[in-house]
Amino acid sequence: MQKQKKIKHRVNKTILAKQADTQIVVKATIIRSDIRSDFFIPSIRSTKLLRDRYAYLTILLRTLLIVGLCGQASAFACxxxxxxxxxxxxxxxxxxxxxxxxxxxxxxxxxxxxxxxxxxxxxxxxxxxxxxxxxxxxxxxxxxxxxxxxxxxxxxxxxxxxxxxxxxxxxxxxxxxxxxxxxxxxxxxxxxxxxxxxxxxxxxxxxxxxxxxxxxxxxxxxxxxx
The missing domain is CATH 2.60.120.1440 (Jelly Rolls)
Incomplete structure (x- = not known):
């Protein structure tokens, strides 16, 4: 009986250890997932910001070009x-x-x-x-x-x-x-x-x-x- 109790105790201890390891792995995975998420979100936002700035600068340059051409035409008009x-x-x-x-x-x-x-x-x-x-x-x-x-x-x-x-x-x-x-x-x-x-x-x-x-x-x- 004592021998069976010892074996059962060892099995339970092993199961608890595996559960603990599993929890650690899960937590580590979640942490790594959070790190990836936090890492990539600023990159996506930065890309969108750069695209918005590029579009704005493109519109601005086109507007200045049109204004310049109109100004040149008006300079010669009489x-x-x-x-x-x-x-x-x-x-x-x-x-x-x-x-x-x-x-x-x-x-x-x-x-x-x-x-x-x-x-x-x-x-x-x-x-x-x-x-x-x-x-x-x-x-x-x-x-x-x-x-x-x-x-x-x-x-x-x-x-x-x-x-x-x-x-x-x-x-x-x-x-x-x-x-x-x-x-x-x-x-x-x-x-x-x-x-x-x-x-x-x-x-x-x-x-x-x-x-x-x-x-x-x-x-x-x-x-x-x-």
Whole structure:
């Protein structure tokens, strides 16, 4: 009897020990599960937060881009445009008469009174004016549309700061081109005027030009240069 009691006591002790081990394993599993849960929850939240921030920044950048383009368009807009680009090749930019900075020229850019157009190196542009004349700008050329009027009886004024341009018109127009060294009063349909480092020259193909500087003036006809 005593031997049976000892055996039964050992069995019960073994069962209790196994139950205790099982409880420890279960508790450890729960703890590890809680640790995993606590570890992954912040990661998921951080990912969602990053996605929200990315979406917000994307919307913000798109809005700024649209506002910038609208601002650029409004910078060139005017009540009475005096011309537009008929061709653009290379690096061509426009400076509004109301602003100090330069902006990249586009084919739909409206040109207003007082605007300056600049063609960079290996670049060219053609400008159609409301006078029906077309200005073909050579590379490294800067011109300013000082005063361009559609009335053929009135005179328009253009300033050639640097470079050269060719003017083509189907009908004679009264135009004055001012340069640092030479002023040309044109009543014709085709001519080329160029500003060099220390001089300027003009060639008339059709029409009449009065070329003048501080030394006097000289009339030019088709085929003449000065």
């Amino acid at each position: 009540d009475q445009p005096v011309g537009h680009f008929s061709s653009i090749e290379g690096d061509v930019s426009v400076q509004s008469g109301q602003q100090s900075g330069w902006s990249t020229a586009q084919m739909d850019t409206q040109l207003c009174e007082g605007d300056s157009i600049r063609a960079g190196k290996l670049s060219r542009a053609a400008i159609s004016l409301i006078t029906d004349a077309v200005l073909r700008l050579d590379e490294e050329t800067t011109v300013t549309l000082v005063d361009v009027v559609p009335d053929p009886e009135e005179r328009s004024f253009i300033e050639l700061v640097a470079g050269a341009f060719q003017s083509l018109s189907r009908h004679p127009r009264r135009l004055t081109v001012n340069t640092p060294y030479l002023n040309g009063s044109i009543e014709g349909t085709e001519f080329v005027i160029r500003v060099n480092e220390d001089s300027a020259d003009i060639t008339v193909f059709e029409g009449t030009v009065i070329a003048a500087n501080e030394h006097g003036e000289i009339p030019l006809n088709g085929g003449d240069s000065a």
